[in-house]
């Protein structure tokens with residue numbers, strides 16, 4: 001876990017995860033812990049689903065972007081204008097592409113779940129990859 005000092009007096013708590021499927025469960029624990037300490041415990045259920053989808057996507061994207069190389073995924077959850085903001089950074093330059101909801105399809109559900117549970121979500125390019133974010137209720 002890394003604490004990055006941003007705004008003076010404020011600590012930005014992040015976790016670095018290895019891009020393997022087991023990291024999804026660790027991400028849920030981090031999110032749960034952060035929401036409890038920020039007094040947003042009633043958001044745990046939604047946030048757990050959202051972070052599971054975003055980290056699963058990041059694991060998959062990182063594996064295909066650098067097969068064989070052990071990359072990193074970075075996870076952040078903190079307050080943003082009175083709401084919890086979740087951010088997942090990965091090193092793949094490819095953007096997430098939400099698909100049209102299709103109940104017959106077995107994939108392409110993840111971002112639709114995120115879209116339905118979060119107030120808003122999106123992504124931005126960062127040096128060496130991109131960050132996918134979700135603003136919670």
Ligand SMILES: Nc1ncnc2c1ncn2[C@@H]1O[C@H](COP(=O)(O)OP(=O)(O)OP(=O)(O)O)[C@@H](O)[C@H]1O
Nearest residue numbers: 057058061092094095096097107108109110111112
């Ligand atoms: N972090 C990411 N990096 C690169 N591409 C991504 C990322 N997240 C999503 N995508 C792209 O967006 C598409 C849609 O993502 P989504 O999570 O909705 O569906 P899925 O991951 O393909 O299937 P499911 O989540 O239902 O298992 C993915 O197939 C992938 O091409």
Ligand SMILES: [Mg+2]
Nearest residue numbers: 053057110111
């Ligand atoms: Mg997915």
